[in-house]
Amino acid sequence: MLSFRLALADLTRPAWHWDSDRWRCGESWVQPIFHPALRHEFDYHAQGTAILVRDLSSRVTLAEPALSDEALSRGDALVLHMQPGRVTLTAGVGGTVPLYLAADGEILHGSWDLPALRRFLRPSRLQDRAVARVLTRRHRYSSDTLFTDVTMLTERAIATFTTAGCQLTYPVPAEHVTHARDLRSGADPRDGLAYLLAEALHPWRASGAMMGLELSGGLDSATVAVAAHQSGAPTLRTFGLLVGGALGAEQHRRRVAIAERVGATDDVLRAHEHAPFCAGGIRASGVAHDPRGEFYREAFEALASRAADRGVTIMLTGNGGDEIMAPRIDELPPPPPQSLAEVSWLGPRTRDAIAAIDDNLAPSAVLPTPTLMGFAIHHPAYLRAGIWPVTPFTHPRLVRFAEQLPLGVRRGKKLYRDFLTRAGLPSFVTHPQRTEHFRDLMQYGLRHHGLPLAERLLAEGMLLADQGFIDPDGLQRTVRDARQSATVPSVLCDTLVLEAGLRSLLAPDSAPVA
Incomplete structure (x- = not known):
């Protein structure tokens, strides 16, 4: 949500002033992301200087005592506090975009865009366990990045920078509902889903910003589309990647039905024109980019560019919908252990690092960790296009609601299917014989x-x-x-x-x- 260069020497007698697009103090600067979806607060007092960046769904203010855990759990927020000899960063629960940190002597650099820190990246300083996670698809939520000299600020974590360097403190594990509950007689979970999605969408609907929706033709994004329409959102523009062949024809049919039901203007890109590693894509071009990017990054960057051309500034997505409906570990038989046989080209350094693959894991997060990991690789492309991504399924109250639902309601996303059926969508949308895939x-x-x-x-x-x-x-x-x-x-x-x-x-x- 911001980028910065902070020299401890400048914080001894701070004299901050606004300069075009950032606050400056000596050689130090802080540049927040400027977007209609975000709000910034700056507070200078004898105890130090504080900067808050939050999204429209957050009610955090710098006036709130100690920026309590409860306050930081509302929407997405990041607090930067600067005192003589010390810089402290505190993250909220949202994790909409990553924040990468790199220390250079008594200067701390930070950015949501990893290539901005490329001067600190060296091949001799690769993080073994992080590389092993990528090569074996054993991804983990952690402050680790691919480079030992760069750290990612995870949700609710605190980074403290002094002359001793940058230290990251993980939060206590988030509390979760550990066992499903029985539904009360006559209760309809669709009502709870509709209410909580409307609550999650309210700040964005009221913003008046041009909203788009990343619509796949599947259940998750269809549910968000219907909820946005029912909550009185202005006309949506929907965007999606259409796969090829008969599968694409079925996907297109579902998209048309959903768009007509919610009165959306639909915009489609043909996915095969933006296949992985295609000519002209970010990987083939050699443009500096985060190696942890989306598999289908070429296609999704094309989608983000198209949405920006259409004037979209806020993009709703169905991300997180899978995770909140997923069975818990105790509700399904344990999966078979992963085999490395299919990655037959692993080198000795990777094989040695496998034993450490679960080191330095972040504790249990408020939101599902697969969702947070997806944000870090999926959302920066939207920011570069001037779009703020919004994921209603990660509304903390909705996450907690879903944790309590019986398995029968969550299995196979029955709740979404029932919700869409009640909204009048046909069975080929709610119960497709085949769903789109990449x-x-x-x-x-x-x-x-x-x-x-x-x-x-x-x-x-x-x-x-x-x-x-x-x-x-x-x-x-x-x-x-x-x-x-x-x-x-x-x-x-x-x-x-x-x-x-x-x-x-x-x-x-x-x-x-x-």
Whole structure:
């Protein structure tokens, strides 16, 4: 929600002033994200200087005593407090965008955009366990980034910067409902869902901003679309990526039905025109970008650009809808242990790091951690397009409501299906025989763009191979076999995404990788 450069020397006798788009004090500066969805407060007093950035759904103020946990649980907020010799950052529960921190002597740098910190990124300072998580798809919510010199501020965490460096303190684990409850006789959980979604949407509906909706044609985004319409939101523009073939035809039919039901203007991009690693995409161009980005980043960045061209400043999404309906660990048999066999090209450094993959994990969060991890990779593209993403399913009261629902209501997203049925949507929307997926898009991107990229990278010499994270001979065999096979291993995408992203950050220039 902001970027900054803070030198401890400037905080001894602070004299902050506003300069165009940021506050300045000596060589220090703080630049909040300027957007209609955000509010900023600046407070200077004898005990120090405080800056608050919050979204419209948050009621946090700098006047609130000690910025209590209860206050920070309302919407998304970030508090920066500066005193002589000390900088403190406190995050709220929302995690809408990441905040990356890097210390350089007695100067602290921070940004929501990792490439802004690329001067601190070196191939010799890769974080082994973080790289191993990416290559094996064993993702974890943590303050770890791919680089040992950069830290991510996780939800409710506190970062403290002094002459001793930057220290991050995790919060106590968030409390959750651990067992489902029985519904009271006559109770209809659809009413609770409708009420809480309306509550989550109210600040954005009342803002008067141009709202879009990331509409897939699935249950989650359809539920948000109906809730927005029922709560009196102005006319929506819906945006989506249309997959190909018969599956795409069914997806299009659902999209049309949903858009007509809520009176939306629908805008569609053909996903195959923006396949992973496609020419002109961010990875092929070599433009500096976060290696942890969305698999289908090329397509979603095209969607964000289209929405911005249409004047959208707030984008509703169905993100988080899967997680709040998911069965708990005690409600389903444990999944089989993950195998590394499909990633046959792992190098010794990665295999050694597997044992530490669960080190330094953030404690239980207020929101589902898979949702928070998705925010960090999905949302910066919207910010670069001038759009603030809003995820109604992560409203804390709705998360807590869902935790209490019986498994029968959550299983298969029955609650969403029943909600959409009551709203008058046809059965081919509420109970589709086949739902959209991006597996074919992944195969297309890997076959037409990924394999040629892999061959080129192997010929040039890969950074991940040089650092011992992958075995180039093993990867070469996989690529050669994939050329002769009907299916390309999808996990190959993870390696290529990571290699392309690291090269974009660590290269001395912006030479393309493909």
